[in-house]
Amino acid sequence: MTRRAPRSARRFLLLAPSICAVLAACSPQPREYLFSGPAMGTQYNIKVVAVLSARELQAVDQAIRDVLAALDTKLSNYRPDSELSRFNQDTSCQPFALSPETEQVFRIALRIARESGGAFDITVGPLVDAWGFGPHPAAQPPGDAELAALRERVGYQHLEWAGEHAIRKKRPEIQCDFSALGPGYGVDCIARALEQRGIHRYMAELGGEVLAKGLNAGGVPWRIGIERPVSGEEESIQRTVHLRDMAVATSGDYRNYREVNGVRYSHHIDPATGRPLTHPLASVSVLHPHCAEADAYATTLMVLGPDKGLAFAEAQHLPAYFIVHKEGGFEERATPDFAQYEQAR
Numbered sequence: 001m002t003r004r005a006p007r008s009a010r011r012f013l014l015l016a017p018s019i020c021a022v023l024a025a026c027s028p029q030p031r032e033y034l035f036s037g038p039a040m041g042t043q044y045n046i047k048v049v050a051v052l053s054a055r056e057l058q059a060v061d062q063a064i065r066d067v068l069a070a071l072d073t074k075l076s077n078y079r080p081d082s083e084l085s086r087f088n089q090d091t092s093c094q095p096f097a098l099s100p101e102t103e104q105v106f107r108i109a110l111r112i113a114r115e116s117g118g119a120f121d122i123t124v125g126p127l128v129d130a131w132g133f134g135p136h137p138a139a140q141p142p143g144d145a146e147l148a149a150l151r152e153r154v155g156y157q158h159l160e161w162a163g164e165h166a167i168r169k170k171r172p173e174i175q176c177d178f179s180a181l182g183p184g185y186g187v188d189c190i191a192r193a194l195e196q197r198g199i200h201r202y203m204a205e206l207g208g209e210v211l212a213k214g215l216n217a218g219g220v221p222w223r224i225g226i227e228r229p230v231s232g233e234e235e236s237i238q239r240t241v242h243l244r245d246m247a248v249a250t251s252g253d254y255r256n257y258r259e260v261n262g263v264r265y266s267h268h269i270d271p272a273t274g275r276p277l278t279h280p281l282a283s284v285s286v287l288h289p290h291c292a293e294a295d296a297y298a299t300t301l302m303v304l305g306p307d308k309g310l311a312f313a314e315a316q317h318l319p320a321y322f323i324v325h326k327e328g329g330f331e332e333r334a335t336p337d338f339a340q341y342e343q344a345r
Helices: 054-075 083-089 100-115 125-130 144-151 182-196 291-315
Strands: 020-022 031-039 042-050 159-161 166-169 202-206 209-213 222-227 237-243 246-252 257-260 263-266 281-288 320-326 329-334
Touching: 031 054, 042 054, 042 182, 054 083, 054 100, 054 182, 083 100, 100 182, 100 291, 125 144, 182 202, 182 209, 182 246, 182 291, 209 222, 209 291, 222 246, 222 281, 237 246, 237 281, 237 320, 237 329, 246 291, 281 291, 291 320
Parallel strands: none
Antiparallel strands: 020 031, 031 042, 042 202, 159 166, 202 209, 209 246, 222 237, 246 281, 257 263, 281 320, 320 329
């Protein structure tokens, strides 16, 4: 899997920064509001279809900010005082008590790690750092001896549950990173905050991961564009999905990579080899009712590649869409469950 660099959404058009409203006739009909801003090292954009007073508008805005600020204190690997950072710094191998949010992320991550045979692995951070995609990029790729030593520090199987709300390291040097599902989980938390305020029509996006609920302002499912995976060119849409009560997340090799001595390295690291991916999968998009799972499964399929990834997605009944590099262009593949989302329902 990978630890992604902060990024912003690239798969659909937005309105304008901060809070705004798409003004309709002066009536109690629902309007579309946009909330946006920085969070968790990236950007959030949330469209809400509702009838909100000025006071309610400010309250929703504050609720979103509060949710994201609280998550940053738990899941960030850049904040030394976050719950995750404190876990990574702990070398006691004793039970580490978890907040409900961090526990839930761990449970999702370890379940998908087991399902995928380790293709998804939140302990892969040391390898990501060594290949130059962490907070302190390495000047040169690691050699064989360094890779062998680093791989001893990687493996989801070195984590185990220690009671109902605690986790334990089996090896003291194990460190975890949630960036391959943290944005998706953040979207799910935003969604819960909106639902608690009686808002059931919205499109919430954080770092490019999207959850759409209900119908948009036009009374139809939300239209989300999947980007054509071409770096260095103007952004364009490869496919459009129509979502209602569904999330979509995309993982790809075209935005975050580095070149060293003329060799291009993907930021996705295969835990099985400790090296960047070399297969021809350009991007993969996954649909799921929960955005955290969509986020994690997209990374999983990206690591597995076009053949093993497609087989895994079909076995899991995941709606998934693959774009594969071919000479002179791309080949598109999709699971049988994906087709229904290309048509408005």
